[in-house]
Amino acid sequence: MLYYPLYKYPRANISLSNLYELNCDIKEKTFYFYHELAQICRSIEKIRINIYKVRNDEFDEIVELIEMQKQIKYISILDERNERLLDENDKCNRIIQSLEKHVNSINYIDVIMNTSSLHFSFSKLINLQFLKILNKKMYEISENFEKYIMKASYYKLQILDLQSIPLHIVIKIIQNTNGNLYKIKIRYPDCDQAKEYNRTIHKYCPNIKYVTIFLNRSNTLKELKNILIKCQHLEAIDMDEYIEHKYLNKFLDLLIKLAPLTLYKIHIHNEFENFNIKSLKLFFNNWNLMSKKTLHLYYHNNHNNDWFEFIENHKIKGVIGYKYHDNDFWNYEQDVL
Template identity: 50%
Template sequence: MLSYPIYKYPGSNISLSNLSELRLVSSSSYNDFYHELAQICRSIEKIYIKLCDDLSGAAELIEMQKQIKYIYVEESYMNCEKIEQALEKHANSIVSFNIKTHKHFLNDTLLPKLINLQQLGIVDNFYELKHGISYLNYYELQILELVNVLLDIAIDIIQNTNGNLWKIKIRPKDFNQVKEYNQTIHKHCPNIKYVSLFLKDDETLKELEKIFIKCQHLVAIDISNIPVELHDKFLDLLVKLAPHTLYKFHIGNIDSFNIKSLKLFFNDWSYRGRKPLYLYHRERFIGVKEIIRLNYYSDDFWLYGNTWTDI
């Protein structure tokens, strides 16, 4: 059976020349196909890359684009220098970069060059991200999403922004610098709207108080766990000091809160004329105690503003 290059098919140049989004799997069986696409495509701006092999065809296709803006990389254990170098050529145009990494990928090459980055998402599956990333300066960064990353690395990244962050979602590897993290939020994120926060003692609760005072654009807060001894103090702080823009909450262990305290909190919240409260939960909490009677929402407020839904 004869095989013809895709760019030789009638009309292929017209139909593919305006291709703007591509899912690219760097497997050797696709190398020739990517080389053929590189002869036609120039307008790809959004690209999903699953790294398997370091293909010259894939690298060529990436290089030939006018400007790539949105990148999602699902990384394997392979070294893909050709593809890395091709991505570097678009460093100035990249505004969104997401990676699920299994090793040290692009930390010393591409990441420091993304000077116009507005959204950064990293899932560090094997905890390989080291402190070398702390020198990154992302003055345009608006959205930061980190999973399995050391909390002090998150702090370093936030401190090297320019106050434009409005969304920070973090599932850290550790909780060793919770107080310092909360301090970083109220010192460096005046425009924050959606944010992960952490509570473990009275000192971290005091930092939350400062966040409520200084961050007057808050819409939603996400707290994975609140110690029992802080439950009532936290609810009291919400009623008294939370900015009036705040009305969305995700509290990971809300099922452990005292029902009477919660009902009193809701009454106080309503009495003060605040917005109707939205509570978000994980499905495993549905039906626990009387919590189902509250205004609960199973959808994820984190999805708002995401370029990719996988992070």
């Protein structure tokens, strides 16, 4: 394969010197591409790194490229490598460590990787507004990661999106914020501290608009009641687990009695057959009578349109049924920080 250095392309220095955004795929040999780019670019603010193979030379070049930038604001890392090929000296850690130079400018972090690679001083991220972590090893958390992330303060954090992170860590992160959180999405936690999590929402998140909540445990309904009373900007409730039968009618009653007028989105896992049909129709009718917003009901239903058909067949007004999709429900496209 013929190799032609980047700097030999006509006007490469001029064309690339103001490069603002870059997607990096560590997959095939790049012939010093990122090293050469590092000699030209200084203005990259958004960088996405997709790691598919263990290629240490490319890691070194990416580290150099990151360190040569003036201020990186947006960092996304997707690690798709086979865990069996990694060792304790994995150079992906160097990419994380190279971000230390940019701790004052980073406001957006989105990573899909093992927490063992996230040895990072979160406490230095004084301007962090968006934090998304998908832990590839479900419920397995490295001690260093837990230490770093739980000791940090997140005074400017607005959006928190965590998957396979234990709830005691989630709770601590929320407690270390400054009341600016308006979206909290949680997936696949251990739910031993569901009550404590719900309580943390209404104590520390007065401006919350979109939030995952948990029922099915002792006193969680009581804390949901407090969320509905205290969080008056609430627009969307996300429930990513089946609600046990004994909680269903109580859940509907709380929504009718206490839901703020701003609430209009609800995501539930249950199919409509799980509910008492009479109670469900009464809930929808009461929702309209209370002059609340049109209800957008999101449901996980991959095989049929039962919820949609129920709404249509019973001629229920003021309710629109949707199949659940992350971007649609959470409106992430509006969160340009």
